[in-house]
Each structure stands twice: as structure tokens, then as C-alpha cells.
Amino acid sequence: MMTEALTLHQDLSLTLEEREVAPPQIGEALIRIEYAGICGSDLHVLKTGDWVTTWPAVLGHEIIGVVQDCPGNEYAVGDRVVVDSRVPCGDCTGCQRAANLCENLAWVGEIVPGGYERHAVFDVALLHLCPPELEPGIGVLAEPQAVAMHGVNRLSTIPESVLILGYGPIGALVHAEIRRQQPECEVSVRELNAERLQLARAFGAISDSTRTRWPLVVDAAGYATSLADSIELTAHGGSILAIAIPHASVSVDAQGLVERSITVVGSVGFCDELPEAIDLLAQEPDNYRALVTEALLLDEASERLGTLTSVPAAGKVVIRL
């Protein structure tokens, strides 16, 4: 069948065009995509073409949709599903521990066509069934929510106060997860964008703390010196959760790292949090609704993708297919 897809070509041109989708085989399902989220990594790929292995590409790894055909009957037609974004190799020693520790980890939208299209075929192993009450416009947050949950789960404890650097969607979801797990925790935020800061304040974050160092700093910004800044802002014996991907090598104050006994915790993707994230979004949609701040129709997406880096959204931008 043919479907309409926002297609990224190797010369980095982005066009809305028809694409052939092969019929699903046993072990696959054809999904009518309802919403696809726009991730910061998608914006990076749009500018650089990094990580894409098959051209032309259809980006988008935050996907919710409805099963339209499933020859092996693993899912029923009409089932609403969230797509797992991870494509591990399955052969390496990392894969033996967890999919997100795969040494060759690839992502939907880069190695296989992703969610910026009306229909796509996925391996049924990537699909997670949603409860019927899950609103698709909320459920599209499941993948980044799982990322935020995994980051927080990587910490041994949540201290009484936390600083979050950067209040993009991942920073905001980490805030929501800290609030859920530790409601008493005082959360400070540093964010230059006024709309994002307004969103942070709306969710109870402090932007004018007099503290100079925190027992936990979350680097959800990923700007050139954000890890170095995180070290400077972390108290003795404190921790840094590095969850944003910086796109350049950075030099850090290794002496401070050692002398203040700072623990740096890196976190990529998620482990087994995706089903929990789906259930949480189904149960508490109103705790997350304000994080989806823009919804685009497919023919509006190309133009907005071009401006998102220079004119960032306040929260998560999703494409309605």
C-alpha cells in the first residue's frame, strides 16, 4: 500500500511524499500511526544525517498507533499500541544485560522507517499494548516518559533538593518523575527559554534558588559546557544524572569531580520502563497534559521542523497523523 510520509533524503531535504509500505509478514504488524513525537535527536538528525543507515529516512521514534493488520494474530486489528524505539542487535554482551546497553544500539526512524508517516510496519516484538483508556495524544509521551523514568531509576536515591539544567521535554518529564516518586523534593530549574521556564514554574519548580550547589544535578540540557557546569553545581558527595546527549567533546573539572566525591550517572534510553510509562500515562493523563504544547498536522510538520531549533517549543511537539 502507499502511505504519506515526511521523508528525509540524504541531501537533508525534507519532503512530504507517497511511500510504498510492504504488506506485513508473520511476526509483523501494519500500524496506522496516530501521533509521533518530535525528539531533540530528530532535530539533530535533520541537521546532520547522523545515525541514519538507510536512505531515504522517515524519522520519529515516539510512536502510538492502531493495529490495522497483523497476519500472525499477535495483536488484534484495532489494538492501540506504543512502539518501542530501541532496535538492539541481540548478539552482543550488552544485549545479554539489557536492550539499552546494546553495543550496536540503533533506533526506529534511523535503521527502520519511523513515525513521521501515516502507516508503517513494525516487528511485533516492538509493540506494547495500551489500556483502552489511554488517550493517544498523551500516550505518545510513553517513550520519553520511559527515558525519564529510567534516568531517575538509575539513581540510588532522590535527595531533598535537585537542580535540573534544561527544561525541554526530557527535563520536564524528569521533573514529573521526581515529583511522583518524591513529592517533597525541592526542584530548581535553570533554563534560558522564557516559555520553558514558565512551564517549569507552573509545575512548581523554583528558578531563583539562593543555593550554589545541589546534592543532585540533572543535566537535561546537553549544551557544550553543561556537564562541566553540572560538576561545578554539584555538592560534596552529590550526583549528576547525565541524560542529555551533547554533540561535542567537552573538558570537565576532573579535580572537582574527585575532590567532591561526585558520582556521574549516565542514562540512555530505557530498560523495562516502557509498559510502566504507558500505564502511568493512562492512569494520570492530567499530570502530563500540559507538557504537550504543540500538535501539528502532517502537512504543517515540515515547516515547523525547520524552525524548532531556532524557535523552540515550550514543551513536547507532536505530529498528528
Added chain:
Amino acid sequence: MTSVPDLATARVAGLPLYRPGKPSTSAAANKLSSNEAALGPGPSVVEALRTAAGNPHRYPDESTVRELIAAKHGISADRLLLTNGSDELCYLVADIFLGSGRTAIVGDPCYAIDATATMVSGATLQRIPLVNGSHDLSAMATASADAQVVWLPSPHNPTGSAVGDAALREFLEHVPDTCLVVLDQAYNGYTDAEPDIIALLDLHPNLLVQRTMSKDRALAGLRIGYALAHPQVIAALATLRPPFSVNSLALAATAASFTSPSWTEMSVERIREGREHLQRELEHLAIDFIPSQANFVLARINHEDLRPFLEADHITVRAGEDLGVPGWVRITIGWAPTMAALRQALRAYRKACPYANT
């Protein structure tokens, strides 16, 4: 002798029954028919409600909320009265200032409760047609010479049109001191610019400003609003108002909302963005609409023509027939994904009906 049931029926003969907006048959977020706040209340309000829910055995104490609202407006607390939604205030005003042999002025179409409260009191309702969706302030001022009350919602419901500061000042200059002007500012939170109501209240003892917590503060289900007016007017209204007509949950939520305004500021910003986006879309589709200063837009579309295109997403909007504007629909600005679905429906409608209402 007339029976009790017949007496009851006779008392309300000719009065319209209020018809609330239709709920969506799926998620509540798809209801764009009642001008509710799309994002709901903020976390501090939800927390305050949880705490207050543990004390339903105590009578409500209004003092904290009165102080917070008075401080916000920079007035003394004897110039404000809390009411059970702003609708209770309409009936209190009608009780005091209207009644048989008296007259109230409304725009046409008007907010339904203003008309009902007037008619329940036995007063005559004089309707002054809107001009291009806005109040005909000159005609209303002229008519006010023989009236006791002017109901003046701004932004107006159902058109969303707001009276500017200069026009409001001029209007108040022309209304006699003996006629009460009820400036209903239910949707004031969404306007681009607001009049200096305290300065106007200082100048005009016949002005009453009506506010609600139902819209930008997202507390429609709790029923709380307030009046700002001359202390003697407030004292009279307070005498008639039932004691404890505002419940403790509404008071707790309102206190939290005033103490932590960040959530309201953020959610109003989203609604303004959504309103501009919808109006751009309507322009693009050549669908006539009235530029709005509220959290809804009135568009010239026949509801029955649009309804089939909304059904796939279970979206409900308000038929103009319910609001005195047949041939139009009132669309509440909702959550971003719902508004994307609505744009899709509008495009499909326009494709199917290319020449309708252009």
C-alpha cells in the same frame, strides 16, 4: 384551586431551561462546547483540594480568599463578595435591582443566565442587537435611561468580542447613576489588554464587576466567583446571599490558585496561542469568524454541517442555535492535540462544503 405541581409550572412558564454543552463520548479533552479550561488546575490546586477534602465537617471560612482577592486588586475587602459561581451573583443582582415593573438591558444574543435571572425576577428584558458581534454601546447607553440594570459581558459570550478601556469609560459616562452596570469579566484572563476596573469602580458607584474562577482558573466544577462594587452594594448583596454559599473546597482551590499563579499564567498562554492558531486556520479556509478575546471563537458554520466531521474524534462544539446565533458554532480553545484534530475536521468540512458561508 391550583395544585402545587401546577403552581410550580406556572411560576417558570416561558423561562428557558439552561442547556449545558454536550460532553464528548470519549476523552473529556475533546469537549470544546463549554469554554472550560483545557489544561485543568495546577498541582498546587490539586494538592490544596486533597488537604481540604479531609475537613468537610467544618463550615467554610472565606477570610483567606477575601484577603487574597482584595490584595490582588488593591482594594478593601468590603468592596468584594464571593458567590457560588458568578451565576449566583446574577440572581442576587436581579433580586435587589430588578423585579416587576423594572427593566434590564442585554445585548442580543446575550449570556443566557443574565436573561433568565431578569425574567425570573419579573422584570422586562430589553434586547439591543449586537453590531458585528460587539455591543452597541451607544444604543445600550440610550436605553439605560429607563432601565435599572445593564448586563455587559466583556469579552462577550458567545462572540468573544471585548469592550476596550476607552469605549467602556465613555459608556459609563453616559449611563445614569441610577442604573447598575454589571460588567461580567468571566473571560477577562484571556484578553490582550484589560481595563483599569478599580479606577472605574472609584469613579462609578453604579458599576459592578463580575468575575469567575470557572475559566482561566479552571475551577468550573467548584462554583466560585466574586463581585467587586461599592461597599453599600456589596453589603446589600451579602445580606441576600445565603450564608456559606461558597464551599470549603472551592475556597481552598481558589486560595491555592491566587497564591501560585504560575499555572494560570502558563495555561492562559497556551490558550492564546491556540486561539491565534485557530483564527489563522479559519482565515485560511475563508470561514467567517468574530475575532475573539476569550477562550473560544464563534465561527459561521452550520453545526449540523460540521458535526459529521467531528464525530471520528468525538469532538463536541456548541451549536449556535443554543446561543441565539443560528448558523454559527462556538468552538472552545482546547488542548493542542484536540485543536489539531479540529483543524483536520475543519479542512475536511471545507473540502466537502467549498461554498458554504464564504
